[in-house]
Amino acid sequence: MTESIAANPDRLLPADPGTRAIARELLADVENLPIISPHGHVPAEMLAEDTPFPDPTALLVSPDHYVTRLIHANGTPLDQLRVGGTAEVDSRTAWRKFAEAWPLFDGTASGYWLRSEFEHVFGLSAETVDSFGVDTADSVYDAIAGKLAEPSFRPRQLFKDFGIEVLATTDDPLDSLEAHTLRAKDETFAGRVLPTFRPDPYLNIAHPEWAERVDRITAEAGDGVEGYAGYLRALENRRRYFVERGAVSADHGVRTPLTLKLERPEAEALFAKARRGEATAADRDAFEGHMMYEMARMSVEDGLVMTVHPGSFRNHHTATFEKFGADTGHDIPFAIGYTEGIRPLLQDFGTAKGFHLVLFTLDETVFSRELAPLAGFYPSVYVGAPWWFLDAPDSIQRFRSAVTETTGFTRTSGFIDDTRAFCSIPARHNMSRRVDASFLARLVAEHRITESRAHEIIRDLVDGSPRRVFKL
Amino acid sequence: MTESIAANPDRLLPADPGTRAIARELLADVENLPIISPHGHVPAEMLAEDTPFPDPTALLVSPDHYVTRLIHANGTPLDQLRVGGTAEVDSRTAWRKFAEAWPLFDGTASGYWLRSEFEHVFGLSAETVDSFGVDTADSVYDAIAGKLAEPSFRPRQLFKDFGIEVLATTDDPLDSLEAHTLRAKDETFAGRVLPTFRPDPYLNIAHPEWAERVDRITAEAGDGVEGYAGYLRALENRRRYFVERGAVSADHGVRTPLTLKLERPEAEALFAKARRGEATAADRDAFEGHMMYEMARMSVEDGLVMTVHPGSFRNHHTATFEKFGADTGHDIPFAIGYTEGIRPLLQDFGTAKGFHLVLFTLDETVFSRELAPLAGFYPSVYVGAPWWFLDAPDSIQRFRSAVTETTGFTRTSGFIDDTRAFCSIPARHNMSRRVDASFLARLVAEHRITESRAHEIIRDLVDGSPRRVFKL
Amino acid sequence: MTESIAANPDRLLPADPGTRAIARELLADVENLPIISPHGHVPAEMLAEDTPFPDPTALLVSPDHYVTRLIHANGTPLDQLRVGGTAEVDSRTAWRKFAEAWPLFDGTASGYWLRSEFEHVFGLSAETVDSFGVDTADSVYDAIAGKLAEPSFRPRQLFKDFGIEVLATTDDPLDSLEAHTLRAKDETFAGRVLPTFRPDPYLNIAHPEWAERVDRITAEAGDGVEGYAGYLRALENRRRYFVERGAVSADHGVRTPLTLKLERPEAEALFAKARRGEATAADRDAFEGHMMYEMARMSVEDGLVMTVHPGSFRNHHTATFEKFGADTGHDIPFAIGYTEGIRPLLQDFGTAKGFHLVLFTLDETVFSRELAPLAGFYPSVYVGAPWWFLDAPDSIQRFRSAVTETTGFTRTSGFIDDTRAFCSIPARHNMSRRVDASFLARLVAEHRITESRAHEIIRDLVDGSPRRVFKL
Structure with missing residues (x-):
């Protein structure tokens, strides 16, 4: 059975049915309000130049130290993930390491962001995300890389x-x-x-x-x-x-x-x-x-x-x-x-x-x-x-x-x-x-x-x- | 829709219905037991002399630093609340400042005490408390002041x-x-x-x-x-x-x-x-x-x-x-x-x-x-x-x-x-x-x-x- | 009404019925898996020699400082519990002190272990455990001592x-x-x-x-x-x-x-x-x-x-x-x-x-x-x-x-x-x-x-x- 997490309208809401019903109503008021982000680390150049995002690894893995640290803790050297500009492996190989490490992120904040991005930003199916791993690493890589090439995926x-x-x-x-x-x-x-x-x-x-x-x-x-x-x-x-x-x-x-x-x-x-x-x-x-x-x-x-x-x-x-x-x-x-x-x-x-x-x-x-x-x-x-x-x-x-x-x-x-x-x-x-x-x-x-x-x-x-x- | 908080028999009890039912039974055993207060700061003179309480501000606002600090944090100088014996404004004016600040207390302990006092001690309706603010500040002040003048509101x-x-x-x-x-x-x-x-x-x-x-x-x-x-x-x-x-x-x-x-x-x-x-x-x-x-x-x-x-x-x-x-x-x-x-x-x-x-x-x-x-x-x-x-x-x-x-x-x-x-x-x-x-x-x-x-x-x-x- | 705690299949599971149902399923997967205990303080000699356990007090009370400390806090000197090799009272007398102190353990981890041992290891009924106290101290002592004498209660x-x-x-x-x-x-x-x-x-x-x-x-x-x-x-x-x-x-x-x-x-x-x-x-x-x-x-x-x-x-x-x-x-x-x-x-x-x-x-x-x-x-x-x-x-x-x-x-x-x-x-x-x-x-x-x-x-x-x- 496939279970979509990121698409579930009740995700993160409390389990108690009465409380959840109240939470749903409150959420409905604000879920679609504009995002105000008064502090962060997105580079201004990215928006100024509106350059396409690079490959999936360079976008989602190598620069995100929340992600690479946990894979590192599990025994993978950081250069296998192209951290800090290292390029001992190519992006696709690094992505496979990430795919292999996917179960490490269960229950973590990073796992939640990544799953949400997979489903909501890149349109992957819940089934695809659930089965993400070494066997499907390449096809997911290609799917995301394909999206990144589209004009609708430019930063602006x-x-x-x-x-x-x-x-x-x-x-x-x-x-x-x-x-x-x-x-x-x-x-x-x-x-x-x-x-x-x-x-x-x-x-x-x-x-x-x-x-x-x-x-x-x-x-x-x-x-x-x-x-x-x-x-x-x-x-x-x-x-x-x-x-x-x-x-x-x-x-x-x-x-x-x-x-x-x-x-x-x-x-x-x-x-x-x-x-x-x-x-x-x-x-x-x-x-x-x-x-x-x-x-x-x-x-x-x-x-x-x-x-x-x-x-x-x-x-x-x-x-x-x-x-x-x-x-x-x-x-x-x-x-x-x-x-x-x-x-x-x-x-x-x-x-x-x-x-x-x-x-x-x-x-x-x-x-x-x-x-x-x-x-x-x-x-x-x-x-x-x-x-x-x-x-x-x-x-x-x-x-x-x-x-x-x-x-x-x-x-x-x-x-x-x-x-x-x-x-x-x-x-x-x-x-x-x-x-x-x-x-x-x-x-x-x-x-x-x-x-x-x-x-x-x-x-x-x-x-x-x-x-x-x-x-x- | 008016929602009484202080009068709700289930207030503060857990949301889960099964647990709440148990809590109700436990509460019933002790809700009306005498109060034993082995440490506090009520002045003995108050009870010795049984003098009537002063005005609502002097009773509920000025001396309660749990209350005045949050109004101060919101930008109101303490002398506007008659703190520490200051009297730059009269009691009623200070009370209006308090009424204006009422929403600050949502979710706080002080807000809960105050609401309980309003409803249970001074008999204000839930509707009155819900609409408490600048527009109703004077009428609430008068209602409480009226109560304080009654013999039943003497300390003893x-x-x-x-x-x-x-x-x-x-x-x-x-x-x-x-x-x-x-x-x-x-x-x-x-x-x-x-x-x-x-x-x-x-x-x-x-x-x-x-x-x-x-x-x-x-x-x-x-x-x-x-x-x-x-x-x-x-x-x-x-x-x-x-x-x-x-x-x-x-x-x-x-x-x-x-x-x-x-x-x-x-x-x-x-x-x-x-x-x-x-x-x-x-x-x-x-x-x-x-x-x-x-x-x-x-x-x-x-x-x-x-x-x-x-x-x-x-x-x-x-x-x-x-x-x-x-x-x-x-x-x-x-x-x-x-x-x-x-x-x-x-x-x-x-x-x-x-x-x-x-x-x-x-x-x-x-x-x-x-x-x-x-x-x-x-x-x-x-x-x-x-x-x-x-x-x-x-x-x-x-x-x-x-x-x-x-x-x-x-x-x-x-x-x-x-x-x-x-x-x-x-x-x-x-x-x-x-x-x-x-x-x-x-x-x-x-x-x-x-x-x-x-x-x-x-x-x-x-x-x-x-x-x-x-x-x- | 007798309430068995240790035997309740839902003990420690969350109160919310939906969450509890999920927890039950998860627990079913692992409840009977072998125990792996990679760090503890059981003496190897106990298993090497397979000597029968001593009396109930020497097994469950005197050496367990989680238990004796709380009885001590309640005013009973440690020598009344035969702590540290002291023998001012006999085991049965110390056990009575423990039985008297039984309500102290409500809500504690030690209370939970002890109750579980009483019910699951020594086969005491929930009724017996619920009524454990000075009046039943001797009969519970005898019941456990009887078990300890059986070959099935040898360490191995x-x-x-x-x-x-x-x-x-x-x-x-x-x-x-x-x-x-x-x-x-x-x-x-x-x-x-x-x-x-x-x-x-x-x-x-x-x-x-x-x-x-x-x-x-x-x-x-x-x-x-x-x-x-x-x-x-x-x-x-x-x-x-x-x-x-x-x-x-x-x-x-x-x-x-x-x-x-x-x-x-x-x-x-x-x-x-x-x-x-x-x-x-x-x-x-x-x-x-x-x-x-x-x-x-x-x-x-x-x-x-x-x-x-x-x-x-x-x-x-x-x-x-x-x-x-x-x-x-x-x-x-x-x-x-x-x-x-x-x-x-x-x-x-x-x-x-x-x-x-x-x-x-x-x-x-x-x-x-x-x-x-x-x-x-x-x-x-x-x-x-x-x-x-x-x-x-x-x-x-x-x-x-x-x-x-x-x-x-x-x-x-x-x-x-x-x-x-x-x-x-x-x-x-x-x-x-x-x-x-x-x-x-x-x-x-x-x-x-x-x-x-x-x-x-x-x-x-x-x-x-x-x-x-x-x-x-």
Whole structure:
């Protein structure tokens, strides 16, 4: 018996029939609303140039470290999957490895996205997906490759077909944003594609290119000012450049939630020390913490929403990093605490008019313990949607359960797909809508909110929250 | 369609019809049992003087930092809500702000209490509550104000109507407890109102009034002994004073769960250093930890149940604290660990005859990891009920799930409302009973306990546990 | 009305009728599969000598610290339960104490095992179990004692009747493993009983017998080499001795997950310092961390699966430890972090061919945050099944929910009973199968996996995973 998962109208909805019926009604309100994606990693060039997608492996496997890491864990070296530009095998051979590994993904978030893409984006039958494996690897490869060759599978057309209204990219502060401008000038394309200011390598003095980047940004945007003052000026100028080109947020992938307000001479001394290459690990954290404070100050001035993503030990396995580069599946979360770390920033900007600070976590324990109480008091703070390993059905249920009783529904960020995998965007947003419908349906079934309010809430979660939080 | 939440007999019960039917039966056993509230913050004067409640804002909004913090997060300054004695607007104007903010509370614990109070205490119709907002703010204000003017809404009458049998207040060690005595002499009032010994500012050397308080307590109760010895003697004497006036517990709002057994000369030296104003942050923690040890020793001697509430960063936002005072919505929890911190105390008193130590947490992770194992071995230790941000339906389900498999039902404290909001007491205890009925019903439905035992257990949770743990 | 729990075919299955029906089908596939127990604490001598079990108290109460600790918490001194070889009361009197305490176990994992053993192993009626207490203590004692005298209750017969295929013991590195050899030579007994290498006291320099053990192992197995080199050689040799006698794993009960790669001279210096009795607490952790690295190196060479059990504060209450010894109910977990601690080991061995590293935790927070991401990348890493306080229905549901979305089903260890209580083995494995069936049934009901894949997965969880992970 063939069982379609991705096409089942009740997928992800709760099993209890009464609750499911409520969830269906709630979902119906929002299932077809436009997609608003205020944070993600789709390259702007893809849409600017509207180039056809490459082969199935290059689209769905090699660049998706959620996918390759699990196949790697099962014993397949990453070069067999063409990770990081390696090409020891051809795309079709790598695809066969993926097909062989397909059962590993049962129950995972990635398995759910992939199955949804197979069925909904590429039109594979449930039967085909159910029998996907070494024996059918080639025919599935060919079927997808065939689709990718069609004009309807070009990025801009998919953008429209997916119902995307807003898509934010993530960009280097020195990016010219030409791709965004190009696209903005194309009158045949109605989608809003926004840049996002992401200055990590400019703020982290342990980054191998920090000194070089500081030189460049100061030279290009420092208004001729040198040293620490020029560096700050350059960051301010580039942020303004982004704002002028439609950016609504600045994103920060920091090590920890630590923030710090250094006095000017102290900050200058630390900057100088780092420039001389003499900074310690403690200096690194202090400088990053101080720059988070500075970024908040700039956000208060220029209005960019500040998003913070701490708590991941990047590139945990050095040998893999050296061979395949970053983002290859071994960034591992660790325990964090926001309460003390974020305080210096909130002392000065927590109630600043118009300042929006979205705090993310990979450590679920901070949801009920710290983020909900913080967002329940500070007008600036919003609880970031479950992110990375946590953007999956059960994890999102735990998140809603953890924060709602303390801070309700209005202090959360709205769904963030944070993805590089363009074709998974519809499935991700749809998942989020289904899970929120399920959570709300339970509260209705338990008589904790009224059904009419639940309908208003789910519309706000899907449409209102992201617009409000990200100033869209 | 109007949907009454607070009046629905199945509110908070599980959605699955079979489990709900079991939960209903369990609830029926305990829904109308008297309320035992062994820890809370209702002022004894309120009952001693039986003064009418002030206006709706002063009763339901301004003093309830669960409520004001969320309105503040939404952008309304606290002085618009008359927090901390500010009076920039009148009560009715503040009430309108509250009415406007009403949708923020959907899904929150506070929203549930408020709705219950509206319907059950003030008799508002579900329709009125559903349409509560700016347009109806004035009429609701008037309706509640009208009720508050009635003799049946005086505190003592409500105390009876709420079915309260025991209510503990929280009191300063130097409080004369006159209000308790007054009330005890009133033969027309049958309720038991007990004082609770709460010595935080006398034990925390960083408290701005510590030195002054130490002077006062030593002068008033030190039997003429000076210095550290007089200070200890005074604490012992005041505890005895409380015991003689009906106190059953001493409550401790400490920063962390650290306890420490200092040798006498070391403790004296630290005390002297603090008296000279030279104590460091480490000294502060050490002295508080040592005094927790001393408090346990005194509890073993005088029988007061020791309750410990650590893990909250008090007054996180300094500007708000300076303008509006403490308890204004920005106490933020952080991660704690009991296993090592509480050990010195338990080494000496963990098996002491008759000693009861109730350990609370705002960090949910310690429930399964530390508190259940500790309470599952030490005869003195009880797991405190979910507290503060955690006294809500989902949080309590998580708590029961986290502790029961390790330590069963008999090692938990019984429900603690810990509230300043007198009118929310019935809804809080009712909520707790409903959630425990739901949890037990699931265990019955999954054939993990028998239905007959579930009936015995819920009676014990609601009535037996608080009497046993708090020696009532 | 008598309610049988242990005999109910739906016990532990989800309450929702639709989900339960799916779970029943899944369970039917695996309920009667052989038991594979790759880690536990049943003594090999018991099976080698096939001696009858002693009295009910000595079998079910005194040695089971899950049971005695909760009775102790309720106020009964451990010597009343004949813990640690104490004999202040006779077995029957201790049994009466246990019978009196029976209601404490409602809702606990231990209560579930005991009830299952009563009904399934000893054939007591549900009525008898329901009415178990002081009044019936003697008759239940006699009924069980009668059974224990029967030949069908000898260990080897029960081993067969329980359907155990593989059972691993836990053994000292210098154990001759004679009991394993004896049993292996007995042709009438088909069960596989494997030794496990457990070198804790040889690696922990704070262990009171460390120096003596090092002397002994070096003398017996160091090939005449002295000092640190001889010590390493001896460990290698004894591991090989275990491998030759069927061992498949080496188990490590360490304080924390810290690992460390010391250079040879540094390790030698630390070893020498410890031999001189001069090591500090920091030295202790460093040496243990370094030896974890060495154990991994040896595992890569000799193929023993490496299992790591950190995060328990052993013997929390000194007075109890001194009177009753270790494993008497007061080992209390604390917060741990794997991400940084395990990194040095994984840097060098995380992708080593054939190396299997099973990481356990008593701190649930690391499941989603650290273990699932680690096992989702490193081919060597498997997430250990919920262990100790966490091997219970709700805890296992939380575990599956926490890890599956990130790492699927194939990167977990398979169920580990880890028990000393031989007669509880069937109930524990049966519990695990029921909980996994329930979890999978929910995913099917929510259309997240197909029913046919769920059937394949549960067979793999019960049978495939333990064989694969433990190289059976």
